Structures are given as C-alpha cells and as structure tokens.
Amino acid sequence: MLELLKRHRGKITALVLVAVPLLLMVSSAGASVGQSTTTPMRWAGGALGSVQSGMTGLLHPVTGWIGGGRRGGSEEEERLRAEVEQLREENARLVGVLQENRRLRELVGMPTRYPDFELVPARVIGRDVTPFFRVVKVRIRAEGSVEPRMPVVSSEGLVGQVHRVYEGYADVVLLSDPRSxxxxxxxxxxxxxxxxxxxxxxxxxxxxxxxxxxxxxxxxxxxxxxxxxxxxxxxxxxxxxxxxxxxxxxxxxxxxxxxxxxxxxxxxxxxxxxxxxx
Amino acid sequence: MPFVVFWIVAMVLILLEGALLSSLGVVTLALHLPVVVAIYLGIERDFATGGLLLVALLIPVEWVVAGVPGVYSMALAVVYLVMGGLRGQVQQGWGVARALAAGIGSLLHSLVMVGLFLGMGEPSLSVAVAWMIVPSVVIVAAVTVVVGRGLSRLDRMVDPRRGRSRLEFS
Structure with a gap:
C-alpha cells in the first residue's frame, strides 16, 4: 500500500490539490454574503485572527515612522537631527493622541447617533489580500452574538455586513464589494x-x-x-x-x-x- | 526548508500583507502573496512536496482571502500544476525569466477565477477580477522576484547543501 502511494504520489498530490478547492466550492453557499462557519473553522479563524491582530499591533508604530529622516553628517548635525527626530516623534505621538481622542469622542457619540440599536464594537485588524474582493477583518471587542449578514456601521455611515464569524473575529464585506x-x-x-x-x-x-x-x-x-x-x-x-x-x-x-x-x-x-x- | 518551517514562513508573509495594507490604509493594491508562494513552490519544490505544502496552505489562504469559497484555491492549484510543468525549464535564479513565468502564472490565476465566476453565474465578480488582470500580472512578476530571492536565501540558510550535488555512499 505504502509502495503504491509512493509510486503514485505525484498523481495523488494533483488529485488532492484539485479536490480540496472543489469540496470547498460544493460545501459553500456560493457567492452570497453571510455564510455560516463550522466549529473547527471558527476556532481556526479565531487563531489566525489573533496572529493578524498581533501583527497589526506591532506594525502600528512602524507604519507611523514611515517617512522619517536620513542619517549622516557632522557631530553637531547628528545631535540636532536626533533632537528633531525626538521632537517629531513626540509630535507624532501627540497627533496620534488627538486623533484617538477625536475617534473616541465619535465612538462615545455612537449610541446617541443610533439610539435604537444594540451595537457591538469591533476593531479593524486587517483586510483581504486580493484586490478582487473588498473585505475587512475585525476583532469583536465586546460580548454579543454577532451573526452573518448583520449590518456594520461606523460614525460616518453604513460600512457593509458581516460575512463570516469566527471566535472573537469576523469578516465584514464592504459596500463596494461586488457581492454586496x-x-x-x-x-x-x-x-x-x-x-x-x-x-x-x-x-x-x-x-x-x-x-x-x-x-x-x-x-x-x-x-x-x-x-x-x-x-x-x-x-x-x-x-x-x-x-x-x-x-x-x-x-x-x-x-x-x-x-x-x-x-x-x-x-x-x-x-x-x-x-x-x- | 522543512515542511513546517516553510508553512509558517508563508503564513507569516500572507498574514503580514493583510495587516500591513490595512495599517497603511492601502486599499487598491495587493501583493498577491498566495499566488507568489504557489509559483515559488511550483518552480522550486519537487511536485509532491510542493503540492502538499500548497494543500496545507489552501484553507488558511481561503480565510485570508475571504472570497467565494474554493475559487481562489482552485486557481492557485491550477497555477501550481502549470508552474510544476515549468520546473527545470526556466532559467536558474530569480531574474527576468522567472518574472515572466510568474506573470504567466498570475494571468492564469485571474483567468481561472474569471471562468469559475462566469460558470457560477456571477458576472459582476468576473468583471471585478478582469479589471485587475494587468496590474496583478505586473505586481506578481515583480513581487515573485523579490520574495523568490528571499525564500531561496532562507532555504539556503536552513539547508546550505540544498540544490547542490553531493557525494553519497551507497
């Protein structure tokens, strides 16, 4: 049996490669938005979401630093450059605090903006890695039963709807996705x-x-x-x-x-x- | 690179892409790293090992893509099968020849998706993919050269004798 598998391993690999996507296609509800997930998928999605959420957290300071100054020059220039960089960093941090302050003010105002709704907050941790779809991945930040097809809003208006739900995470299909x-x-x-x-x-x-x-x-x-x-x-x-x-x-x-x-x-x-x- | 290590490296790259694009607020550009990984495996790995690695990556990639289940994976499988056919035929080293092969791989990936969406009766999705064919081909060709070089270097670091003929006692 093992010998047979070894002899035909190329063909078996090709078969499995085609079979897995076919099974996914057959077992799904096609291209419709709002699909249910099985328990193993919920946990696997939750684990991947945790990793991506951690990466996003780590990347925030790095992306904030993009556009920094160049190095080199005399000692005095170095000292002044270091000082400027420090001030820039402090300035960037203060701007970040101000932006966060504004965002939090908007969030506090959300329940008054939508008084009739039960709102579950979520934070965007990533997006899909293709340009074909328009999906963001969110970390659900409070207890609440989030289900597929539930509407998603921000302080500016309608964002889209929940596509799939994982343990603590969800995919949100944006308004501009061709499936929406x-x-x-x-x-x-x-x-x-x-x-x-x-x-x-x-x-x-x-x-x-x-x-x-x-x-x-x-x-x-x-x-x-x-x-x-x-x-x-x-x-x-x-x-x-x-x-x-x-x-x-x-x-x-x-x-x-x-x-x-x-x-x-x-x-x-x-x-x-x-x-x-x- | 051992199976598990390659899987982890590929997953980190793919997850990092989603996190990075989101953090930078980049909305219309994608590096197509799953396609790049499939092309790399097709050209660099032997058919069975590379194929099994890709199978192990398909489900997590479906999660990252969040598209119509199976369609993106099927296109990746087709790309891998075609690139596997090119293994040994393309010039060694990550240069122009492999960039061209990667461009063909990306074109194939998009065309398979367009065909599958048309078959599913989703013309709007086909149009969305068709819109992106040209930029995708260019991006994948460029990114494959960079990522291919990086992964090859990592391969050599982990297994310095990889790809070299060695004397063995029989």
Whole structure:
C-alpha cells in the first residue's frame, strides 16, 4: 500500500490539490454574503485572527515612522537631527493622541447617533489580500452574538455586513464589494434603488441599480437604506450620488455612488445586532 | 526548508500583507502573496512536496482571502500544476525569466477565477477580477522576484547543501 502511494504520489498530490478547492466550492453557499462557519473553522479563524491582530499591533508604530529622516553628517548635525527626530516623534505621538481622542469622542457619540440599536464594537485588524474582493477583518471587542449578514456601521455611515464569524473575529464585506447588495432610497425624492459594489481597481465606488428614468436622481443626492429586505434598518447613511448617466433608449439610468464611509481610514466599526428583533 | 518551517514562513508573509495594507490604509493594491508562494513552490519544490505544502496552505489562504469559497484555491492549484510543468525549464535564479513565468502564472490565476465566476453565474465578480488582470500580472512578476530571492536565501540558510550535488555512499 505504502509502495503504491509512493509510486503514485505525484498523481495523488494533483488529485488532492484539485479536490480540496472543489469540496470547498460544493460545501459553500456560493457567492452570497453571510455564510455560516463550522466549529473547527471558527476556532481556526479565531487563531489566525489573533496572529493578524498581533501583527497589526506591532506594525502600528512602524507604519507611523514611515517617512522619517536620513542619517549622516557632522557631530553637531547628528545631535540636532536626533533632537528633531525626538521632537517629531513626540509630535507624532501627540497627533496620534488627538486623533484617538477625536475617534473616541465619535465612538462615545455612537449610541446617541443610533439610539435604537444594540451595537457591538469591533476593531479593524486587517483586510483581504486580493484586490478582487473588498473585505475587512475585525476583532469583536465586546460580548454579543454577532451573526452573518448583520449590518456594520461606523460614525460616518453604513460600512457593509458581516460575512463570516469566527471566535472573537469576523469578516465584514464592504459596500463596494461586488457581492454586496443593499436596498436604498433617495433622501430627496424617495426613489428606490439597489446599491451594488463595483469592485473597481482604484476606488471604493458602488452603483445604484434599478433607478428608472422617471426617478430623477441628481449628483449630490443622498442615498440611505430603505429598510426593505429585513437585513439593514431604515435610514442608515449609504453615500452620495456622484454621477448620473442616462441611457439613450433604455429604461434604467446608470448611477454611480460614493460611499459616505472612507474605507481606507476605517479603524472602529459597530455591528448592529438587533435588527430582526426591533 | 522543512515542511513546517516553510508553512509558517508563508503564513507569516500572507498574514503580514493583510495587516500591513490595512495599517497603511492601502486599499487598491495587493501583493498577491498566495499566488507568489504557489509559483515559488511550483518552480522550486519537487511536485509532491510542493503540492502538499500548497494543500496545507489552501484553507488558511481561503480565510485570508475571504472570497467565494474554493475559487481562489482552485486557481492557485491550477497555477501550481502549470508552474510544476515549468520546473527545470526556466532559467536558474530569480531574474527576468522567472518574472515572466510568474506573470504567466498570475494571468492564469485571474483567468481561472474569471471562468469559475462566469460558470457560477456571477458576472459582476468576473468583471471585478478582469479589471485587475494587468496590474496583478505586473505586481506578481515583480513581487515573485523579490520574495523568490528571499525564500531561496532562507532555504539556503536552513539547508546550505540544498540544490547542490553531493557525494553519497551507497
């Protein structure tokens, strides 16, 4: 038996290599957002999340130092340079404290901003390593039953929805992910549409589908969640219409939307855990 | 490099990429390290050992990618199988020839994903991947040379006699 395995190890390896992804594909719910995870996957994901969270923590001071000065020169220059570097470092730390202060003020204000919701705070620890999807990994910072498909918000507006949940960690699919779909309504004229992620290479834009010619959407119009579909509560800020391109002879308009949330600077988010119970 | 050590190094690299891009607020660029690792294994390792290493990496990579389950892994497996066919045919050393091979690997990876998404009836995902083909090919070609050199050096540090002919008593 062992001899047989040794003789055909190349073929067996190739078979296993193809079989594992096939099994993953067959056992999953396809491309839909919000998938359940098995207990071993929850624990494995939790362990990987801990490692990534530790790395993010270690990287913070390093990334803060990027853009530092050069070395070399006379003794006096060295001393002055060291002094400047020290002052810069202190300045950077103070700016960091001020930014944290502002962020914490916003976080303290979150419950008053969304008084009807049970909010579970989470911290962004990483993002997916491909440019094809738009997913952030978050560490859940409080007790609470976070489940797939729950909406995620920040102080700026709607971020996306929970995709998969692990032990203490979760994947959040952003609004601009091509898998994301959110029922939306225009604040100005209550025109209904569906916000879908574009997954563009250079931006976080989304599009609003199913807006007819009669809907009269204009650049600058604010889109909020409509509450239809039961996943997202009503009136969460999604973003602003950036461009409207009427299609000649077509029934629907092409509308591009800029999300209200700056996903590049996302640090703290909140999962709304009581949408179904409200 | 022993199996477990390579697995750990590859996982650290891949997790570090996610943490680094997030810390720097880089949103639209990815280094495609899972693809780079698959190409490295295909070109440098013997078929069975490299294949098993890749199998051991597939599930954690799925977690890191957070995409549609199995699609990214299947594309990685195809890249590995093709790169395995190129083993010994590409010029030694991490230079232009291997960068070109890596570019082809990345193109293949993207095309397999586009095909699978089309087969699953997800044209929007296919379009999202297709948008990124050209930058992905360029990035993977460049990153493979750098990471390939680093991993080869690490390989030689751990096992200095690797890749050299040695005299053995039979």
């Amino acid at each position: 779909r959110v029922d939306a309504i225009s604040q100005r004229n209550r025109a209904l549409g569906l916000v879908e992620g574009l997954g563009h290479e250079t931006d976080y834009l989304a599009e609003v589908s199913y807006l007819t010619e009669r809907d009269e959407v204009r650049p600058g119009d604010v889109m909020v969640t409509s509450g239809m579909g039961g996943i997202f509560p009503r009136d969460l800020l999604i973003g602003e219409v950036r461009e409207v391109r009427p299609q000649k002879g077509a029934l629907l308009q092409e509308v591009t939307l800029e999300p209200a949330v700056d996903f590049a600077r996302l640090e703290e988010v909140f999962v709304i855990t009581n949408v179904g119970r409200r």
